[in-house]
Amino acid sequence: MTLSNTKIFPVLLFLMALPMTAQTISSKLVDPKTQKGIPYATIQYGEHKGVITNDEGRFSFSLDETTAPDSIYISSMGYSKKGFTLAQLQDSVVLLQPKAIELSGVYVFDKELSVDDIIEKMVERVPQNVNKAPVKQRFFLRQSEFVNIDKVDFGxxxxxxxxxxxxxMDSIALSIPRNGHHYTESLGDLYKNNGKYKLDIIKAADLYDKNQVSSFEELGERMQTIFTQNIKPDSYLKIKSGIFSQKVQVDSILSDMEKEQAKEAEELAQNLEKKKNSGLVDSQRSAFKELLNELYYNENSKLDLIEKNNRYRFTLAGYAEIEDAGVYVIDFEPKRSSAEFKGRLYINIEDFAIMRLDVQNTERLRNFRLLGITYREVLYKGTMRFAQLPNGKYDLRFMDFTFGRYFAVDRPLKVIEKNKHVKGRRKQNELSLNIDFRMSPTQKWELVVFDQTVVPEAQFTNFTEDKTARATYMPTYDPEFWQGHTIMEPNQAIREFTVEE
Structure with a gap:
C-alpha cells in the first residue's frame, strides 16, 4: 500500500524545490520534578496550527522558515503555559513548570452557579456548541493493535x-503467535459532514509481521487439503459442541469451496488493481467512524454522560485555563450502580462548551458468558479535546482512546463424518477436541488535528476520494519515513519495532 505515481511526483518536486526553506523542530517536554515526559501537551505554532506530544512527551513539527513564528507556545493541564523560540526547542529537553488548579474562582461571574447548574447548562448547550457544519481537517492518525494470546489448547x-x-493440533497451537502488534499511521485531510466522512490520504505506513499472515494462509491450505482427501463428498458432518449439534453436508461444503476458488480466481484476474488499491481509504474511513462514534455527544457512544447524566455525581474541583479561556474543572463518578465511567470535564465558563474530557470505565462495559464462551469489554479509556472554530462551534482537536476486550472459549468440540450410502456402520471419521482458548485484544487510537477549516457543503459533496493511495509496508520502523511532515512522534515501542527473522 504505497502512494501512486500521481501522488509521489508532486510531493517529490515540492521537496526538491524547497530543500533549504523547511526545518523540522524536534524536542521532548519534561516535568522538572519527576523528569518524566509530559504526555499529550499542546505545542501551538500558529493561530489554528499545532501538534500534540506523544505519550512520552516527544514532539516534532515542520515549518517553512519564511513564515516561522517568533514564539512557540506550550501548554498542558497542570502546567504553566510558556513561550519558546525555535532555537530553544531544537533538539533539546524542554521543561514546563507545574501549576496547580485554582481551588477558588478567579473569574467574574454574573451569578455563582452550582455544579449541577453548570452541568445542566452544558447539556442544554450541546446542540449550539458542537460543530455540525462541513469541515476539512488536516490529521495524523495512529492505530495500534495489540493481541495477547493467553492460552491455546485444542485438548x-x-x-x-x-x-x-x-x-x-499441538503444532497448530504452537504456531499461533502469542503476541501480535500492528501499527498503522496515516497523514491526510478528513472531510466531515454530519456523520459522513471522505479522506484524502497524503502518506501512510503499515508496521506488522507479514510472516504471521502467510503462515496462517499456509495452515488454512494444509487443513483444507487434509479435509478434501479424507472426507467422502456424499457424507455429512455432525458437529457437536456441548449440548448443541449441527448437521452439514460435505458435498455442499466442497461445492462451496470450488465455487469460492473459481470466484476468487475470476475476481483476481478481473479486479486485481481495484482490490489492490482500494483498501487503505476504506479501512481508514472505517477507523474514523469507529473512533468518532465514541465522542461524548453521539447517541451510539458507550459513554452515556450526556444522555444519562443523572446517574453521575459531579464535583467542582476548581478552575483552569485552556487556550486563554477560563474553564470549570469538574470531576464525575458513578452515583448509581448502573453508571460505568469516571473522569474529569473542562467546561468553558462563557459558553459551557466541553473543551476537554478525560474518561475511564469503572465497570466492565459488557460481561457475556454462556456455555463456555466468554466475552468482556474490560477497558475504555481516553481523552478528547475540542477547539473553537471561526463559526463559534467546537470540533475535535485531539483524541487518545484505548479499548480492551477479553475473549475465551472453553468447551468440547466433536466432528463426526457420517455417510448413509455406506453399508454397515455409517460413522466414517471422528475428531474430538476440548478447546481452551483465551485472548486479550486491545486497540488504541491517537488522532491529532493540526488545522481545520469550515468549508462549503458543495466542497464536501464534490470531493472525490483517491482510492489508489496505499500504505508503505515496514517490517522495521524507518525514522526517515515522515521526514518533512508534521506528525505525532512515535513512542519507544514503535521506534524499536522490527520483525524477527
Whole structure:
C-alpha cells in the first residue's frame, strides 16, 4: 500500500524545490520534578496550527522558515503555559513548570452557579456548541493493535484421520503467535459532514509481521487439503459442541469451496488493481467512524454522560485555563450502580462548551458468558479535546482512546463424518477436541488535528476520494519515513519495532 505515481511526483518536486526553506523542530517536554515526559501537551505554532506530544512527551513539527513564528507556545493541564523560540526547542529537553488548579474562582461571574447548574447548562448547550457544519481537517492518525494470546489448547482426545493427529493440533497451537502488534499511521485531510466522512490520504505506513499472515494462509491450505482427501463428498458432518449439534453436508461444503476458488480466481484476474488499491481509504474511513462514534455527544457512544447524566455525581474541583479561556474543572463518578465511567470535564465558563474530557470505565462495559464462551469489554479509556472554530462551534482537536476486550472459549468440540450410502456402520471419521482458548485484544487510537477549516457543503459533496493511495509496508520502523511532515512522534515501542527473522 504505497502512494501512486500521481501522488509521489508532486510531493517529490515540492521537496526538491524547497530543500533549504523547511526545518523540522524536534524536542521532548519534561516535568522538572519527576523528569518524566509530559504526555499529550499542546505545542501551538500558529493561530489554528499545532501538534500534540506523544505519550512520552516527544514532539516534532515542520515549518517553512519564511513564515516561522517568533514564539512557540506550550501548554498542558497542570502546567504553566510558556513561550519558546525555535532555537530553544531544537533538539533539546524542554521543561514546563507545574501549576496547580485554582481551588477558588478567579473569574467574574454574573451569578455563582452550582455544579449541577453548570452541568445542566452544558447539556442544554450541546446542540449550539458542537460543530455540525462541513469541515476539512488536516490529521495524523495512529492505530495500534495489540493481541495477547493467553492460552491455546485444542485438548486433542481422538481422531480417526491419520493426518489430524495430536502432533498436528499441538503444532497448530504452537504456531499461533502469542503476541501480535500492528501499527498503522496515516497523514491526510478528513472531510466531515454530519456523520459522513471522505479522506484524502497524503502518506501512510503499515508496521506488522507479514510472516504471521502467510503462515496462517499456509495452515488454512494444509487443513483444507487434509479435509478434501479424507472426507467422502456424499457424507455429512455432525458437529457437536456441548449440548448443541449441527448437521452439514460435505458435498455442499466442497461445492462451496470450488465455487469460492473459481470466484476468487475470476475476481483476481478481473479486479486485481481495484482490490489492490482500494483498501487503505476504506479501512481508514472505517477507523474514523469507529473512533468518532465514541465522542461524548453521539447517541451510539458507550459513554452515556450526556444522555444519562443523572446517574453521575459531579464535583467542582476548581478552575483552569485552556487556550486563554477560563474553564470549570469538574470531576464525575458513578452515583448509581448502573453508571460505568469516571473522569474529569473542562467546561468553558462563557459558553459551557466541553473543551476537554478525560474518561475511564469503572465497570466492565459488557460481561457475556454462556456455555463456555466468554466475552468482556474490560477497558475504555481516553481523552478528547475540542477547539473553537471561526463559526463559534467546537470540533475535535485531539483524541487518545484505548479499548480492551477479553475473549475465551472453553468447551468440547466433536466432528463426526457420517455417510448413509455406506453399508454397515455409517460413522466414517471422528475428531474430538476440548478447546481452551483465551485472548486479550486491545486497540488504541491517537488522532491529532493540526488545522481545520469550515468549508462549503458543495466542497464536501464534490470531493472525490483517491482510492489508489496505499500504505508503505515496514517490517522495521524507518525514522526517515515522515521526514518533512508534521506528525505525532512515535513512542519507544514503535521506534524499536522490527520483525524477527
Amino acid at each position: 486433542f482426545e481422538k481422531s480417526t484421520i491419520e493426518e489430524l493427529n495430536k502432533e498436528l
